[in-house]
Amino acid sequence: MTQAAQVHHPTTKDYIRIAVVLGVLTAFEIALFYVEGAVGEDMPGWVFPLALISLSAIKFVMVVAYFMHLRYEKPMLSRVFSIGAVLALSLFLIVLAISGRIAISG
């Protein structure tokens, strides 16, 4: 048996647990949307967007790590995947900063 064969992959029950967590996180996101509609004016503008982006980031990482098995793959694949993600995020931030949709202090 190779070293890779000794790595523990999730079982069917693990996958179902992960899907339940993903479902609960989605429910939280939707609840936050409605809570913002009710009390959003009393809160700083960044609170709800930050909370929603954090929840979606957790879901994103869970799907990539467990459903796409990146956690169990060779590190090279993580680097390949991360390059695209980092470039896209950089493009996103640079274009939004240039277009004035996000503020750069200083």
Added chain:
Amino acid sequence: MTDIAHDDLDEAAGEHDSHGHHESTGVDNRKLGMWFFLSSEFLFFGTLITNYLIFKGRDFGPGSIYPVEFYDIPFTSISSFVLLMSSLTMVLAHAALARGDQNQTRTWLAATAMLGLVFVSGQFFEFTEFVLEGLKLSSNPAASAFYLLTGFHGIHVVVGVVLLLSLWGKSVRQPEGLSPEQGLNVELVGLYWHFVDIIWIVIFVVVYLIQ
């Protein structure tokens, strides 16, 4: 048992690969190619999301209508949940194949394709409603950016459904089910499908929930 079976599947595919496919990096070239493709897709969707955010909320003059006025959050939430659960059925199809359970593989592949069709049908319904209410592709740049982003995602889902149905068809036609070589195809289609799901995770929050 499942963990060993997973690796048996990989090794079985790898044995075949040593004759037909190179893997000088230690990873099957087709799998590496798929990860490179998915990585490049980040830039594709990153550009479309950025484009949408640039125009979202801009004033295009009196009488202009905007996508945000038409969003049906409960409906889109259900669609999002359906797509999220399709990732579960996809990974269950892959796990079933790793166990050598061809019947369950067929069932979960079909379930994934069906959930994908439900999602695309929902998107078609949403687009139809929006157009009937006056929000057209050419209404303003915000509307164009919205249709471009969600439309291209929908096209990706349709491509995924076609690939899934193709695998399911092969699995049904062959009495012995999918071979280890085709097992790698299930893994590659699975990677594509999960990627489409994670892009929707971002779109759902950035486009629909953060208003």
